[in-house]
Amino acid sequence: MPPIRPEAKKLMGARLARSIAQGALVVDFALYVTKLGWSATFLGVVFALAILFAVLLTATIGPASDRFGRKRFVLIFEAIAIIASLLGLLSQAPVALACAAIIGGFGRGANGAAGPFAPAEQSWLSGYIDKRDFGAVLSLNIAIGFFGMAIGAVLAGVIGARQPLFILPLAASLVAATLLIITPDRARSVEVVRNNEAAASKVENGLLWRLAGLNVLNGTGIGLSGPFMSWWFAAKFHASASSIGPALAIGFIAAGVASLTSGHLTRRLGTVRTVVLMRGIGLVSLFALPFAPSFVVATFIYAVRSAFNRGTAGARQAVALGLVRGDRRGLAASVNTISVLVPRGIAPALAGVLFETGALAAPFLLAGLFQGAYLFFYPRVFAAHDPSRS
Template sequence: MPPIRPEAKRLMAARFSRSIAQGALVVDFALYATRLGWSAAFLGVVFAVAVLFTVMLTAAIGPASDRLGRKRFVLVYEAISALAAVIALASHATWPLAFAAVIGGFGRGANGAAGPFGPAEQSWLSGFIERRDFGAVLSFNIAIGFFGMATGAVLAGVVGARQELFLLPLVAALIAAALLIVTPDPPRGAVPARSGQAAATRGENGLLWRLAGLNILNGTGIGLSGPFMSWWFAAKFHATAGTIGPALAVAFAAGGIASVTTGALTRRLGVVRAVVLMRGIGLASLFALPFAPSFATATAIYALRSAFNRGTAGARQAVALGLVGDERRGLAASVNSISVMVPRGIAPALAGVLFESGALAAPFLLAGLFQGAYLFLYPRVFGAHDPSRPP
């Protein structure tokens, strides 16, 4: 692992704080909403609206952070997270809770990222990292989020699907805000004109369009299965929060270990090859998951899938941020996020209808087809743009 600057460490610590709360909500929010009488279809619509809300903000925040600085935007996210938690603590009525879930991203498992303000956070962090170290350090940053999610999943099993659960995102937002306030945001100076800049910008834009196209495939696969894992475990195996929490904690911890492993592989194989290797194993696990005969087998397969699929998130961020210069990384992060989130906003509504009809395997199989296409095309599009190579 290359040296990590103190500023980057504080940003990573804020991510860890958020990820604990997000891990707990991944386990318990769907179960809590079901106890309040929400159907799977309505829950899917709430997840979809939450993603679309995130998309609208993300589209503006990434480019704006390139011009205005990153810190202020991430601090706004902490304020919104605190507000959502307060609403959920104050009321269990359907519409206030649905509103809080939309603005707070409850149950979506963002791995500690700052929701729609994630592009500002990513570009802020990248300013403290050398380009050649993107794969290793960003993978480590993702690993921290996974370990926090694992901690939160264990806490969820202890707390249960109760209203007091929302104390976790409130405390997490306050801790993260305290860390961010003392972290400097380097000023964004004017970018000097360069010979051939217009042509370089057109080339970068072409790469970003290709990134968006591939991410649509990936995001659809994620949205068809990810938000419903707690619901699926409960529906198929009659599992409770006390058993689902530890199971997801193992999966998140496995994802953290895999992310560290991916970071090491990026320094040996390159970033793109590391992504293809890890995601290939994750894809095989995804196809096997809906046919698991028992809860223990299902959770073991899910942990394997989580490890090899989610463990590449940092490496994929490295590829996206490495496609452009420093002055456009907020834009690149926004494109990377939006192109995943838009299909993630649509797919849960379809998945909710399929699950509600009793088709407990179909969403996983559809997800596998979309992610298989993504994995086939990824090295063909980005193999020549690996950030581990000299620019």
Template sequence: MPPLAPEAKRLMAARLARSLAQGALVVDFALYVTKLGWSATYLGVVFALAILVSVAITATIGPLSDRLGRRRFVLVYEAISIVAAVIGLTSQAPLLLAFAAIIGGFGRGANGSAGPFGPAEQSWLSGYVARRDFGSVLSINVAIGFGGMGLGALLAGTIGLGRDLFLLPLAASLVAGALLIMTPDRVSRPEAVRVNEAADAKAENGLLWKLAGLNVLNGTGIGLSGPFMSWWFATKFHAPVSAVGPALAIALFAAAGASLTSGQLTRRLGTVRTVVLMRGIGLVSLFALPFAPSFAVATGIYAVRSAFNRGTAGARQAVALGIVRGDRRGLAASVNNVSVMVPRGIAPALAGVLFDSGLLAAPFLLAGVFQGVYLLLYPRVFGGHDPSRP
């Protein structure tokens, strides 16, 4: 592992705190609101609105953080999260709880990131990391998030389906906020003007557009299945929360281990090849998942899917941040996040309708088609722009 600056360690520790709460809510939130009488369609609409609201914020945060600094924006996220947790603790009114879910990202999971303010967080961390180490360090950062979410998923069964489940996100935001306050900001300064400045900027912008196009495919695939996993396990196999929590935890721990492995593979195979290899295995498991004959088999397949698909998150972030100069990484992070979030905001509404219609396999198969096309195009677009290569 490359040496880490103390500032980078504090940012990673804040991610760990958030991930514990996010992991618990991934398991409990959908089941909690179902217990309150929410339908899958209503839940899908809330997930969709949450992502679309996040898009509006994410689109502006990255470029602004390039100019104004990172910390203030991430601290705003923690403040919003505290407000959302307090609402969850004090009210079960459908509209008010839906509002809290939308602003707080309840149940969607963000791998410990700062939600729509994630571009500021990513570019903040990248300022303490050498470009050649992006793949390994960002993969470690992602692994911390998955590991924390796994622990949170295990805690979900203990917490249960009462209002107390919102105590964990409240505590997590307080801890993360304290760590961020102790971490100095690092405002990006424009790099030296190059001879072919206009041509270089045009080339970077072209790559960002291609990144956005590919991410639309990827985000659609994620949105068709990801937010409903606890609901799907409970509906298809009649699994209680005490079983769903450990099932999701196994998948998250597998993703954490795979993320660490992908960080090592980026140094041997290159970042882009690592993404293609691991995502290919994940795609096969995605097509197999809806046909699992039992809860135990489904848990195993989902763990494989989670490991090889989610385990590439750090490597994919490294590619996105590596295609631009240092003073444009906030912009690159915003483009990367928004282009995934928009289709993720639309797809859950469609998935909710399909699930309510009894088509429990259709969203997974449709997701596989979108992610298969993404996987075919990814190496063609970014094969020559691998940050792990000189």
């Protein structure tokens, strides 16, 4: 691991605090509001509105942070998160709690990222990392989030699906805000471009369009399977929440370890090759998962799949941020996030229809086809733009 600057460590500490709270809410939020009488339909609408809210903000935050600075936007997120947590603590009214969930992202999980303000956070962090070290350091940052999510999942079992649960996101936001306040927003230098500025931007825009196209394939594959894992475990193996919770926690831990491994591999094999190798193993696991003969075997395959798919998140972030100059990384982060988020929000509708018909394997196989296409094109598009080779 290359040396990490103190400023970057503070940003990673904020991510750890957020991830613990997010891990707890992934487990307990849906259970809590169900006790309050929320229907599955109403909960689904709230999640859909939360995704819409995230997409609309993400589209503007990245480019705006390129122009006005990163720090102020991430601090705005923490202020919103504090308000959402207080709403959860002080009210059980459906409208108030739904608004809190929409703006706070309750129950969706973001691996410790700053929700729709994540593009500003990513570009802020990248300013304290040498480009050749993007893969290693961003992978460590992602791993910290996974380990925090696992801790939060365990804490959720201790606290239970009760209103005091919202103390966790409140405390996390206060800790994160404190760390952000004492972290300087690095002054953005004007990078010298030999060729015409417009020509350079045109090349970068073309790469971002290709990134978005590939991410649609990836996001569709994720949306066809990821959101239904708890449901699928229960439907296929009649597993209870007490069994499914630890299974998901194991997946988070495995992903964290894999993310650390991918950071090491990016320095030896290159960032793009690392993504292809690890996602290839994850793809094989995805095809095998629906045919697992028992819950134990399925849990093992799920952990492998989670590790090798999610473990490349930092490496893929590194490739996306490395496609553009430093003063456009907020834009790149926004494009990278939105192009995955939108299909992830749409694809579950198709998966739900398939699962409802009793086709418990079809969504996984269809997801595998989309992710296989993504894996085929990824090195062909980005091999020449590997940040670890800079």
